[in-house]
Amino acid sequence: MGDGDKGEYLVGVDLGGTKIYAGVFKPGLSCIGTARVSTKADRGADAVIERVAHCVQDAVDECDLAMKQVRGVGVGAPGAVDTETGRVIFAPNLGWEDVQFKKALEKRLDVPVFVENDCNQAMLGVYEKELGAKPQHALGIFIGTGIGGGLILDRRLHAGFNRTGGEVGHMVLEVNGPKCGCGNSGCFEALASRSAIFRRVEDAVKDGQKTLLTDMLGKDLKDMRSGDLRKAIRRGDKFVEKVVEEAALYTGIAIANLINLLSPEIVVLGGGLIEALEDEMMAIILETAKDYAFPGTMKGVDIVASKLADEAGIMGGAVLARRETK
Amino acid sequence: MGDGDKGEYLVGVDLGGTKIYAGVFKPGLSCIGTARVSTKADRGADAVIERVAHCVQDAVDECDLAMKQVRGVGVGAPGAVDTETGRVIFAPNLGWEDVQFKKALEKRLDVPVFVENDCNQAMLGVYEKELGAKPQHALGIFIGTGIGGGLILDRRLHAGFNRTGGEVGHMVLEVNGPKCGCGNSGCFEALASRSAIFRRVEDAVKDGQKTLLTDMLGKDLKDMRSGDLRKAIRRGDKFVEKVVEEAALYTGIAIANLINLLSPEIVVLGGGLIEALEDEMMAIILETAKDYAFPGTMKGVDIVASKLADEAGIMGGAVLARRETK
Secondary structure: OOOOOOOOEEEEEEEOOOEEEEEEEOOOOOEEEEEEEEOOHHHOHHHHHHHHHHHHHHHHHHOOOOHHHEEEEEEEEOOEEEOOOOEEEEEOOOOEEEEOHHHHHHHHHOOOEEEEEHHHHHHHHHHHHHOOOOOOOEEEEEEOOOEEEEEEEOOEEOOOOOOOOOOHHHOEOEOOOOEOOOOOEOEHHHHHOHHHHHHHHHHHHHOOOOOHHHHHHOOOOOOOOHHHHHHHHHOOOHHHHHHHHHHHHHHHHHHHHHHHHHOOOEEEEEOHHHHHHHHHHHHHHHHHHHHHOOOOOOOOOEEEEOOOOOHHHHHHHHHHHHHHOO | OOOOOOOOEEEEEEEOOOEEEEEEEOOOOOEEEEEEEEOOHHHOHHHHHHHHHHHHHHHHHHOOOOHHHEEEEEEEEOOEEEOOOOEEEEEOOOOEEEEOHHHHHHHHHOOOEEEEEHHHHHHHHHHHHHOOOOOOOEEEEEEOOOEEEEEEEOOEEOOOOOOOOOOHHHOEOEOOOOEOOOOOEOEHHHHHOHHHHHHHHHHHHHOOOOOHHHHHHOOOOOOOOHHHHHHHHHOOOHHHHHHHHHHHHHHHHHHHHHHHHHOOOEEEEEOHHHHHHHHHHHHHHHHHHHHHOOOOOOOOOEEEEOOOOOHHHHHHHHHHHHHHOO
16 A cells, blocks of 8 residues: 555554553554553543544544554553453453453444553564564563563464463562562562552661652652663762662573573563663673573573563564464 | 273373373273382483383283283373373483474384473373363362472363463562572472472471471481471471471462462372371461452362372373373
């Protein structure tokens, strides 16, 4: 199809617990416009779906296009998704259980909609856009407020029997470790996510630990972000450096566990924390993974940081829409 | 082919660090005879391969058959295997590195030989013989002296990029846990294998712990076996009961990690420790896995003990040989 023909463009949407992000893509996956809106999950599923539809329409309008020029929409939702029916089975951050997401969104947009788990979708974006050689087995780990994953096995996303596969964040790494939001203790997410780092910093400050972060943000560390950790480390804050190093160490161990188990060709790290602290974390992550992986398992294996940042999710949505409307 | 025709029978071999076990099977997978010989790994790869060939010939002879009536031989080796070439990449328990196992064995036996990782092969046996419904995704965990695994994903064994996948035993569950043979600390194997249990018992006895095991086996606990643990527990030894419970707890956590990650339909437990202590361990394993698995992941998932015991490995070898000579 040439430019201007009906149904050429692809839309990718990243539906998160706090914000909705939509991007319009050409078939070759170049992004030509985006839109962003808050999620307002507390208003309920119908209202959120309405906001997703709006966000898609805004992004399309931003590109001076009309909805009829969109071939398909791919949406990543933060939870377990039945990809065949586009039903969200369970998405705790949205408060959703058993929501017919695809159906409801198609009704509002009048174009085909395809739904995936958000980390799976981000991994699709990374795989298609960043991994030129299209490895047979590739793992994505996304570290931000929480930790999620996407497993590409035999060149396809692995979802498993209950379509809940790829939940790397709740791999227990330290049975007697810190409490996790999921109720267990010592999950990867409770040890190495942004929230885990922030909690460790906050607890230490309460116990009298000195850190540049309190100079920067005040005693209550209000609105602390990953970038603040980076700034403090670069200004010589040894305490913050140590906390971040610890998170990198756990990340390396988690990766070694995954390499021992699945023997991927490449592990890609993404998410806001890695984006902000790549220089501080990646070397330690690599060294630790090599140190912990079983002999023979690391040969020829790459561990890299994604360059896509926030774009991975919407890019993956476009990949999904393109694949499903072929 | 009818009885007596050339090349109807299948031979499965389990090559372990201490013993070689071979079984002859009809095409329908009924076992009609076995043979067993010690491995003598210290004599080097050539000598061991010679012993494997002998063991196969003995089993075939035991059934009043000749080698020309064998269609193929499947062998499981304790290490990383390149299944396409039948080369053993690395098998620490045998002291093997880069051994052309298939080629050498075919030369001696003059029938087609196929090589797999031992736990993968055992999982093939379990999958084919025990799992009637042939689930799409099934995990096998074999707990004995060490802990190994076999992952069936999309109805096929998952080996991965370096063909080293399925190494569940070296999943770190407790970063600061006991030292493992692999050099790391807190691996699943260092927490829940027979060796881990024995070490915990021995250490406690040295520290003055009272246990029926010393009455049964003497102060140095010579020749302690899994069955001794069972006997001690059934006679009311609370200390041994606690140590075994702890191993079951870690096993449950490891299974939850795997279910969160891969969402299988079924997890099968095998190996000598589970065989001996099924009644003592399975209820705790199940309860812990359910407790630790992420919401939604356990729905419809079975966790069961294999009934095949030692036979899983040779059975899997027969399955492998049957599949590859079809």
